Amino acid sequence: MITVNNLVKVFGHLEVLRGISCHIEAKEVVVIIGPSGSGKSTFLRCLNQLEKATSGEIIIDGINVTDPRTDINAVRQEVGMVFQRFNLFPHMTALQNVALAPMKVRKQPRREAEKLAMDLLERVGLQDKIHQYPEKLSGGQQQRVAIARSLAMRPKVMLFDEPTSALDPEMVGEVLEVIKSLAKEGMTMVVVSHEMGFAREVGDRVIFMDEGLIVEEGDPEQLYTNPRHQRTRLFLSKIL
Amino acid sequence: MDFRFEVIMRYLPLLLQGMKLTFQLTITAVAIGTIIGLFVSLCRIASFKPAAWMAKGYVDFFRGTPLLVQIFLIHYGFPQLFGMNAFPAYLSGIIALSLNSGAYIAEIFRAGIQSIHRGQMEAARSLGMNYAQAMFYIILPQAFKRCIPPLGNEFIAMLKDSSLVSVIALQELMMSGRIMQGRSYRPFETWVTVAMLYLVMTLTISQFVSYLERVFGKDDHGE
Numbered sequence: 392m393i394t395v396n397n398l399v400k401v402f403g404h405l406e407v408l409r410g411i412s413c414h415i416e417a418k419e420v421v422v423i424i425g426p427s428g429s430g431k432s433t434f435l436r437c438l439n440q441l442e443k444a445t446s447g448e449i450i451i452d453g454i455n456v457t458d459p460r461t462d463i464n465a466v467r468q469e470v471g472m473v474f475q476r477f478n479l480f481p482h483m484t485a486l487q488n489v490a491l492a493p494m495k496v497r498k499q500p501r502r503e504a505e506k507l508a509m510d511l512l513e514r515v516g517l518q519d520k521i522h523q524y525p526e527k528l529s530g531g532q533q534q535r536v537a538i539a540r541s542l543a544m545r546p547k548v549m550l551f552d553e554p555t556s557a558l559d560p561e562m563v564g565e566v567l568e569v570i571k572s573l574a575k576e577g578m579t580m581v582v583v584s585h586e587m588g589f590a591r592e593v594g595d596r597v598i599f600m601d602e603g604l605i606v607e608e609g610d611p612e613q614l615y616t617n618p619r620h621q622r623t624r625l626f627l628s629k630i631l
Numbered sequence: 632m633d634f635r636f637e638v639i640m641r642y643l644p645l646l647l648q649g650m651k652l653t654f655q656l657t658i659t660a661v662a663i664g665t666i667i668g669l670f671v672s673l674c675r676i677a678s679f680k681p682a683a684w685m686a687k688g689y690v691d692f693f694r695g696t697p698l699l700v701q702i703f704l705i706h707y708g709f710p711q712l713f714g715m716n717a718f719p720a721y722l723s724g725i726i727a728l729s730l731n732s733g734a735y736i737a738e739i740f741r742a743g744i745q746s747i748h749r750g751q752m753e754a755a756r757s758l759g760m761n762y763a764q765a766m767f768y769i770i771l772p773q774a775f776k777r778c779i780p781p782l783g784n785e786f787i788a789m790l791k792d793s794s795l796v797s798v799i800a801l802q803e804l805m806m807s808g809r810i811m812q813g814r815s816y817r818p819f820e821t822w823v824t825v826a827m828l829y830l831v832m833t834l835t836i837s838q839f840v841s842y843l844e845r846v847f848g849k850d851d852h853g854e
């Protein structure tokens with residue numbers, strides 16, 4: 392589903408990604424961990440071209456997204472993204488947040504888009520909040536709206552950038568539950584997250600990044616309990 | 632004390648006539664200026680550099696030179712350069728005031744747009760919206776709310792600055808005041824009344840702007 396070849400990203404003089412290569416299968420759930428500044432967010436943002444790669448190649452569902460001739464808006468419809476800070480549209484209700492892109496991008500009729508939005512909001516457990524504005528929702532609820540908003544485009548891949556790290560601890564669970572249910576339905580997902588329980592339960596693979604490189608990857612059990620690299624061990628000892 | 636109320640009453644119709652023109656000029660200039668300002672502000676933040684440079688040149692010129700000079704340039708300067716008759720004073724006045732207020736309003740919109748957290752643009756783009764859709768549905772509605780108070784200030788400033796078009800013999804409120812003074816030889820009654828009439832207009836605008844802020848501002852919690 393996703394193939395990355397030797398991806399490099401440079402900001403000014405800072406080489407943030409220094410040659411990342413990996414392959415992610417359809418229906419696979421990949422969890423990315425690594426210290427702050429290691430380039431995890433930058434990597435995700437390159438996948439949907441919110442950041443332009445400096446060099447290297449990214450192929451998603453057979454489409455080379457790093458090719459300048461590719462219609463990036465079309466690719467982004469297939470690649471949903473959920474942000475650490477939710478980024479809901481504050482001037483719209485939950486329903487409007489979710490229904491907007493299907494209406495404007497997919498040109499669905501309003502009725503159809505709103506029906507879809509209601510179904511998705513119900514699915515993330517927010518059927519009684521559809522007419523609320525984001526400021527009236529808790530962090531966990533906002534993040535669930537954000538997930539529904541991405542799903543409304545019926546993406547083939549979902550990217551999550553630390554979806555629970557801006558949440559109060561008691562709200563982490565409700566958001567992870569939604570992400571887990573997506574995993575069970577076979578959504579292809581790349582999740583930056585340090586929630587180890589989550590990674591163990593639904594992750595097919597964990598990738599450890601440090602200083603712009605993939606240091607180690609493997610099965611969650613193996614990587615958490617018996618990491619091969621010193622740097623991985625050091626990092627895990629800090630977050631555990 | 633030498634104050635004659637009946638002088639005011641006699642010339643009030645003349646002043647009200649001028650007040651009407653002042654209000655017309657200002658409304659028209661701010662309306663056209665808003666359209667210019669929106670367009671120019673979008674050019675200023677465009678990634679296409681020549682558009683950004685031209686927009687900046689326009690803004691710098693009209694904010695960096697006196698409005699009086701701009702009025703003369705448009706009313707007398709350009710007709711000479713192109714060998715044509717001067718525009719009617721009304722048209723020159725509208726053009727000068729609109730271009731001037733367009734420059735200020737462009738800066739207001741630019742600041743408003745740039746005050747919206749960049750996560751908003753990213754969220755919109757990540758859903759597959761193109762730049763124009765993201766701007767139109769996500770960024771501008773939020774930015775516009777934040778622009779209401781400075782737009783109100785610009786409106787008031789423009790109302791006062793419109794008095795400068797009296798130099799090209801447009802009979803707005805300022806010019807009407809001069810006519811009244813010339814005919815009545817009563818400068819105090821004249822200018823106190825003119826001041827009051829300006830004040831009535833500016834206070835009305837302030838009221839209107841705070842009303843708009845109440846209506847549009849209530850759902851905005853910023854980002």
Ligand SMILES: Nc1ncnc2c1ncn2[C@@H]1O[C@H](COP(=O)(O)OP(=O)(O)OP(=O)(O)O)[C@@H](O)[C@H]1O
Pocket residue numbers: 402405407425426427428429430431432433434
């Ligand atoms: N737009 C940018 N311009 C310049 N430098 C940037 C930019 N975005 C990120 N960086 C730098 O790139 C490096 C990697 O950032 P990135 O956000 O990808 O790290 P991260 O692994 O997601 O960290 P965190 O765990 O703190 O979110 C950091 O040093 C950051 O300062």
Ligand SMILES: [Mg+2]
Pocket residue numbers: 431432433552553
């Ligand atoms: Mg990050």
